[in-house]
Amino acid sequence: xxxxxxxxxxxxxxxxxxxxxxxxxxxxxxxxxxxxxxxxxxxxxxxxxxxxxxxxxxxxxxxxxxxxxxxxxxxxxxxxxxxxxxxxxxxxxxxxxxxxxxxxxxxxxxxxxxxxxxxxxxxxxxxxxxxxxxxxxxxxxxxxxxxxxxxxxxxxxxxxxxxxxxxxxxxxxxxxxxxxxxxxxxxx
Amino acid sequence: xxxxxxxxxxxxxxxxxxxxxxxxxxxxxxxxxxxxxxxxxxxxxxxxxxxxxxxxxxxxxxxxxxxxxxxxxxxxxxxxxxxxxxxxxxxxxxxxxxxxxxxxxxxxxxxxxxxxxxxxxxxxxxxxxxxxxxxxxxxxxxxxxxxxxxxxxxxxxxxxxxxxxxxxxxxxxxxxxxxxxxxx
Numbered sequence: 076x077x078x079x080x081x082x083x084x085x086x087x088x089x090x091x092x093x094x095x096x097x098x099x100x101x102x103x104x105x106x107x108x109x110x111x112x113x114x115x116x117x118x119x120x121x122x123x124x125x126x127x128x129x130x131x132x133x134x135x136x137x138x139x140x141x142x143x144x145x146x147x148x149x150x151x152x153x154x155x156x157x158x159x160x161x162x163x164x165x166x167x168x169x170x171x172x173x174x175x176x177x178x179x180x181x182x183x184x185x186x187x188x189x190x191x192x193x194x195x196x197x198x199x200x201x202x203x204x205x206x207x208x209x210x211x212x213x214x215x216x217x218x219x220x221x222x223x224x225x226x227x228x229x230x231x232x233x234x235x236x237x238x239x240x241x242x243x244x245x246x247x248x249x250x251x252x253x254x255x256x257x258x259x260x261x262x263x
Numbered sequence: 264x265x266x267x268x269x270x271x272x273x274x275x276x277x278x279x280x281x282x283x284x285x286x287x288x289x290x291x292x293x294x295x296x297x298x299x300x301x302x303x304x305x306x307x308x309x310x311x312x313x314x315x316x317x318x319x320x321x322x323x324x325x326x327x328x329x330x331x332x333x334x335x336x337x338x339x340x341x342x343x344x345x346x347x348x349x350x351x352x353x354x355x356x357x358x359x360x361x362x363x364x365x366x367x368x369x370x371x372x373x374x375x376x377x378x379x380x381x382x383x384x385x386x387x388x389x390x391x392x393x394x395x396x397x398x399x400x401x402x403x404x405x406x407x408x409x410x411x412x413x414x415x416x417x418x419x420x421x422x423x424x425x426x427x428x429x430x431x432x433x434x435x436x437x438x439x440x441x442x443x444x445x446x447x
Contacts, residue, residue: 119293121293133339136339137339156293158293158296158426201396202370202371202372202395205369205370205395205396205397206337206339206370206371208397209337209340209369209370209397209400209407209408210337210339210340212407213406213407214406215406216406216407216425217425218425218426219298219300219425221296221298221300222296222297222298222426222428223296223298223300223424223425223426224293224296224425224426224427225407225408225425225426226293226340226341226342226426226427227407
């Protein structure tokens, strides 16, 4: 009987992990990189960390040198997805309005334009900068309900090892909405 | 010692856990969607005049009278890669119905695109054109990749789709075929 109770508890726990919850998170045991996702007001929001060496490899393949891309690669970069599944209307966002809360303090994100400025030197290949610009999560975008979405890189500009809450903000006809991911970790 | 019944229960639970884990892993990739957004206002499609893989100029103005599917993409964009096979399946399904597909590559060279195309199943037969400086992205007000526009035979934008799609989905094919019938 005791075995049955324990087994049932294990089964229920396993199932509850995958039930619809405000926030899901998982860590890739092989890489240590995590994924955090939530659904808020009909909008899916998720972050998956791209480890510094993965960011470096991606951009070195696009024409950057290791030295050029190092500041960006080590700034806590996440593959970001925002998708309008069933919001009550078209959502509009400006990703510079998104933020991270670190130890109770609000941290604004470094804009894509500032990253492009930092990465632009006499030696930077134009094709590398084009790839950088368009591989980033959109700066501004509008998604219709039913599945408009983007997947792109977003730097939180934090040191490795940081833990933070990430807040995505959007509006529908001027009415503000947000989704929060709590306890996001930036693996070293 | 656990009895045979307990072992069976344990094995069943283990199977369920593994199955759910596998489903969860499959969920890692965001799903491609299949809804097109109808553009209500009659907006004329911007100019698009770029070289294809044979270094010939392709001008969208010369495609007036046809439905044109314009897909902005790059090989380093994961959803772009994932939707490419479905774009070719769509092309095969509608190419005899007065429909053209133009895939506008952003910022890459012919060799990179050519080697990527070798990995796409089925292998793309639609036109691929090159925008090395992403100039068309600004003209078309594209803010993220992939973005797709469906152009009516009269040259106006009929539908848009932001983000990866399953282009061979029956709903998308139906919209495109209906649009191509507007001329008849």
